[in-house]
Amino acid sequence: MSNTAEWQTISKKGLWTNNPALVQLLGLCPLLAVSGSVVNALGLGLATMMVLTSSNIAVSLIRKTVSDAVRLPAFVMIIASLTTCIELLMQAYTYELYTILGIFIPLIVTNCAILGRADAFASKNPVLPSAIDGLMMGLGFTLVLLTVGAVREILGSGTLFANMHLLFGEAARDWTLTLFANYPGFLVAILPPGAFIVTGFLIALKNIIDHHQAQRAAARKEKPVKGNKRVRTTGTIA
Template sequence: MTPERRTDYRHIAFDGLWKNNQAFVALLGLCPLLAVSNSVVNSIGLGLATTFALVFSNTIVSLIRNVVDQEIRLPVFVLVIAANVTCIELLMNAFFHDLYRVLGIFIPLIVTNCAIIGRAEAFASRTTVDRAALDGLFMGLGFALVLIALGALREVLGLGTLLNGAELMFGESARNWTITVIAPYEGFLLAVLPPGAFIGLGLLIAVKNVIDEKSVNKSNKSEKTSNSQFKILLK
């Protein structure tokens, strides 16, 4: 792999995980993000389903981008996404039935997730298969990590636990995986209700903005120091 290609892949990864995170920056896919993220297990399930949908959809869209007319590309992209989500839904129903029942309508609603159709149109339809697949992977992982972080925050504040209901995804052997973070704890109802999701997401976005601002300030200070040293050398 050439240095240019390695740098390009690194840029795609950073964009998906942090700089252009679809939940933090673009604020896309908020309906499932806010509705399902009341526990870590639910968040993992929907996050993985969304990641697989992004990877497969981006890959297929990139493969067919040169044979689909511009006039019908959006309907075709939606059909591709719907086919992928249907396959994922059937697999979840077969292998993770209990979790599938908990997530309910939000699995098929992945089809309407603006993050997926947005990446298909803005990126996958304009680039090579490897870059499209990588973009789908890291955009999906970025979305999943936000989902899991929000789910962990709401579960800890709402129930005082982590990984409650892990058996829904990992089988009966995971029934003992529940971690009691706060004991004894009567729970905080607002955290597991929809308003708690909005408040939690706002807090996470605020933390990201603070980190970005500190990073920019540090970079500016380093640049000013370098410029000052260069001017001294010139004198």
């Protein structure tokens, strides 16, 4: 099972073709709510990624012992426990960020992307692929979160990487890039509508790229034989 090709497809799915935020449109609530700045986005993204990976591993481990009927409650239980762990961790190490993200950390439990992966992938696959799937899905989600956060931060307050010390300690305090001096602040970008608009643009961009790729692929592909799948509806004719 451990061939690289399979891992590659799993990775590509998580990062691009089946990206939870851009394609499955799952977990939009945290995506829209906390992507106001890069640091928020990164914090929540990392937390989600960790929960996703570990929950995938856990679910994959117990997939043969849990019966079908109770699988969803079991998965939710696992995810809830892991989320609590992460919450406690964040409380311990990045307290300020924890207070800023507030309710959205515990709300990771309800992120459908996590339960979705657990049910759709981890419950049917061995541990290693599940771990990779969780990691890549989480990474894909985090990347989208980061992009949206960056765009919104730039548009909204004219800076990038502000307040990174909340996550990386005091050394990161002066990472802040001020892109425009005396920026008046485009408040809408920071408000939820801005998140919707930016996410919409990102999805559109992805679709454009996919469309171009599909066109190129179609140009390369040879024409299939027409009608070769036909069967007789009237039985065999002698």
